[in-house]
Amino acid sequence: MSEPEVNTNEEKKGTSDFVEDGKNKMVIKCKYCLSKILEKKTAVYVEQEKELPLMFQGIDRKQGEIKKEMLNEYYHVDNMYIFENIGFTHQVDNYKYLTCADCEAGPVGYYDLDSKHSYIALSRIEHS
Amino acid sequence: MAKKTYDLLFKLLLIGDSGVGKTCILYRFSDNHFTTTFISTIGIDFKIKTVELRGKKIKLQIWDTAGQERFHTITTSYYRGAMGIMLVYDITNEKTFDDIVKWLRNIDEHANEDVEKMILGNKCDMEEKRVVSKERGEAISREHGIRFMETSAKANVNIERAFSELAEAILDKAAGRDADPDHARIAVERRPSRAPPARACCS
Ligand SMILES: Nc1nc2c(ncn2[C@@H]2O[C@H](COP(=O)(O)OP(=O)(O)OP(=O)(O)O)[C@@H](O)[C@H]2O)c(=O)[nH]1
Ligand SMILES: [Mg+2]
Ligand SMILES: [Zn+2]
Secondary structure, three states, rough: OOOHHHHHHHHHHHHHHEEEEEEOOOOOEHHHHHOOEEEOOOEEEEEEEEEEEEEOOOOOOOOOOOOOEEEEEEEOOOOOHHHHEEEEEEEEOOEEEEEEOOOOOOOOOOOOOOOOOEEEEEHHEOOO | OOOOOOEEEEEEEEEEEOOHHHHHHHHHOOOOOOHHHHHHHHEEEEEEEEEEEOOOOEEEEEEEOOOOOOOOOOOOHHHHHOOOOEEEEOOOHHHHHHHHHHHHHHHHHHHOOEEEEEEEEOOOOOHHHHHOOOOHHHHHHOOOOOOEEOEEOOOOEHHHHEEEEEEHHHHHHHHHHHHHOOOOOOOHHOOOOOOOOOOOOOO
């Protein structure tokens, strides 16, 4: 309670299981079918506030409504050919969403058409 | 920044009449299929898949084609950069098989002349509805010196194999060109189809 910094320290400790020298320490796989998305140490860990549509939209939503959640931990990939296996959706606004190439689970992240960079959300994938 | 993580990159296109199953082939559409509502609404444009062939790490970038595209609307810009084409028909639909010849002509007109082609007779899980025999598929492929395979996106038959064979053919061609730039192309064009002998598709 007296130490507000404790929070950030804990956060760092959590990611250190996955992040080494700023990169992904482990292989990144699909949570559902374990298809390999990225090799070790090929993506850079970044903290940024960015919304992603939910994987499961549910049936109770209104027509055209897209439920999203705010995520703040991503892996940054600056060249799409670094991916081992990945799917790109059609364009929505200025993005293409990223999916598992084998079971199409997603979005696991997004591709920005302006910068041509890709971002994979840590919470949407498996480290192994 | 990151070092190159592959040896070669091949761009592949899926082409054929509407309804033959191109999107399902890209989607794979197998039992462990798991398309979320959000993803299936938007649809997948292309995939990157990594395969290993003869010790080389190869990235395949595989593109689906938009639904209503017909051969007369597909032109040069569409084929740009494509090194391999999967030409798909539906074994339960005669028209889609007849159109293969038109697609081949379109490819000849608009695609890079040394693009590697492969013909796929899809939906081979629907034996009871078959109207195009496997022999006819093999015959037309032999006639054009193109590889052939029957596939089922639904039962996940030969899909992976088809892509690795196409990739291997591109690799062969590239190797030939490196070794003998003047003669490789001619040699490749005359090489008979290496389509494997009749293999039961879904039995
Ligand atoms: N039984 C069976 N049905 C299939 C197979 N592949 C695709 N289908 C069905 O065929 C229909 C058309 O498949 P699509 O993948 O949408 O066809 P397409 O070639 O992408 O068509 P367009 O996008 O209109 O050009 C769908 O209803 C699929 O379920 C298969 O291997 N077996
Ligand atoms: Mg389609
Ligand atoms: Zn998956």
